[in-house]
Amino acid sequence: MERRNFLRTAVVGSTAAAFGGTLWRGAASAAPAQPATGPYGGLQAANGDGILLPAGFTSRVVARSGKTVSGSSYAWHSAPDGGATFADGSSGWIYVSNSEVASGSGGGASAVRFDSSGSVTGAYRILSGTNNNCAGGRTPWNTWLSCEEVTRGAVYETDPWGVNAAVQRPAMGRFKHEAAAADPDHGYVYLTEDETDGRFYRFRPTTWGNLASGTLQVLVAGSATSGPVTWTTVPDPDGTPTQTRYQVAGAKVFNGGEGCFYAAGTCWFTTKGDNRVWAYDAAASSLSLVYDDSLVTSGTAPLTGVDNVTRSASGDLYVAEDGGNLEICLITPQNTVSPFLRVSGQSSSEITGPAFSPDGTRLYFSSQRGTSGSSSGGITYEVKGPFRG
Template sequence: MERRTFLRAASAGAGAAALSGVLWQNAAAASTRALPGAGPYGPLRAPDASGLALPEGFTGRVVARSGRPVGGILWHGAPDGGACFPDGDGWIYVSNSELPLIGGVSAIRFRADGSVDRAYRTLSGTMLNCAGGATPWHTWLSCEEAFRGRVYETDPYGRREAVARPAMGRFKHEAAACDTERRVVYLTEDESDGCFYRFTPDEWGDLADGRLDVLCRAADGGVDWRPVPEPEASLFGPQTRRQVPEALHFDGGEGCHYHDGVCYFTTKGDGRVWAYDARRQTLGLTYDGGGSLDGVDNVTGTAGGDLYVAEDGGNMEINIITPDGVVAPVVRVDGHPESEITGPAFSPDGTRLYFSSQRGASGFVAGTDGVTYEVRGPFRR
């Protein structure tokens, strides 16, 4: 079964308040529910020395800890969204810092054997950099999860200064995902009544100017896109999510990932993984609870169609959602009950998965105990 047939909603719940009437019925009717089952890697073993419970054949290690040296810098506090980029015979992992006032982004370059080559900052002095997204032209979009927050386009290679992209909207940004077919960038908003956006740049590859649209109810009961009149939302005027009356509202937009015509995004308030089919212009559900996945947050995926969803709380797991609708844990972090898993991203060759425990074992809200991990193993590609 193709994932674009979606997965059935278990109940209307909180999301039905935002997707009422015909629109909700259409979303549910076009879905087939994902269920817990035996994952492709087998059950998790007991936690290893680094506190990671992994399937047979997988190994894990700690790459960096907040406030401790790595590659020539002190690793930032509250590590959050991340992505990997190729770099010659090695690769780079970038990681946001969800701290106020200092925020920003750090990067670690790895050699071909996986050892740390060096680390460096690519953005500083910003506010609560939460998630983001990689672009096809190898930049990292770092999103501020703050009132009238901005998207910053950063250089993972550290050669160019980061640039704010206010045309992409001033709101409580969470994540971004690029659709190379339609040449747009999808954006989530972390508000209890947040929206789902689409930014169309005037020129693909240049995000300085363009049009910001919001997903809305259509007259026929489906969905369509309508322009946001004032994307840069003045301080005392109506906020972005309230400028278009027909806009759909979602309960705490989080991670965002595009694959094969579908943009998947998560909402933490109701624990759902949504699927916007850009080719058919329909909205459905990929996951609506009932499995091991709880506290849905950051999301990434593979070329083969597997989704990997990180938990904010819950069992501190990363769960896989397979194209045939199986939900199963792949990683569990032991001993971090007051933290959340952030920044899942695969190395360019697909053999290594990077992620962080934002607040570590202490759960301290300032994020000074964050831990960034690497898991190696026979991941499906």
């Protein structure tokens, strides 16, 4: 997505941050995350890739837009965006990445494959002919949901191995899709919408594991930032003639939905227009505020331009910035927020697609426009180091 600078229109009062899962229990009465020194310490000087990392961490370039991926014959796509990893069944893994450009410019998604040592063994296309594929999400049955960020955009279910053809999933709604997060505990896929008056959705497949049919619902709540919520079925997921987000009275408005990620009973998602990170507790059907830059009580808010989000095995959230100072920031279960890494010399870019390797020892992400500031200048990186388990 392009860089945005939205005017903040409201100041939020007191709230709660109730992160799901064992590591987050007991935080229900806590304030949203506040700045503190991160678990890995401060950032060191920029390395040869122009990345500032904590001591003990290293980086490497995996792929560059328009250039052949080392170890393959495939030229990496432009404007790399949302991504995820998949164990490949033979001790290696696959990283998939969307391409946020128009269909005529190569929109869709690609994958790069690694062996057990982390060496690249191949790269290939898994989705073609689609528009502005922004974020998405992986499914428990090992497919990648690639989401179009255009009016009446669709979700495409793709094969990370590149064997099976991608399939459009219209039952999941036609709107300006951003990200998806599958909840196997309750049988839903959560969906964000990248509009200034966007909504937060969930899709319940008729049969779990088959997204061909099901029910699309939208979150309904009062004006409070946190508390219990309900869900109402969207009458016409096709979004015509009335756009999906306008079909249910009382549906809660979210200012620019971005990344989302499900784990430990909670779906975390971000909204860029107000620099917030939210948590939806699926068991309690309640919403809470994890982070809001306007609620930082001392110093400068470290996280702005919130975008894609992922979670480590330790329960730490890693939130990428579209804007700010091009960081991936870390929010801990102890309600602290700090920079984990910063990309220097790429002020016209944004950070996208954070995802951990299946064993949790490597973090992948992209700088969508790299040093050139152009969609053709994207760079995909790997960071390796002593991530806490």
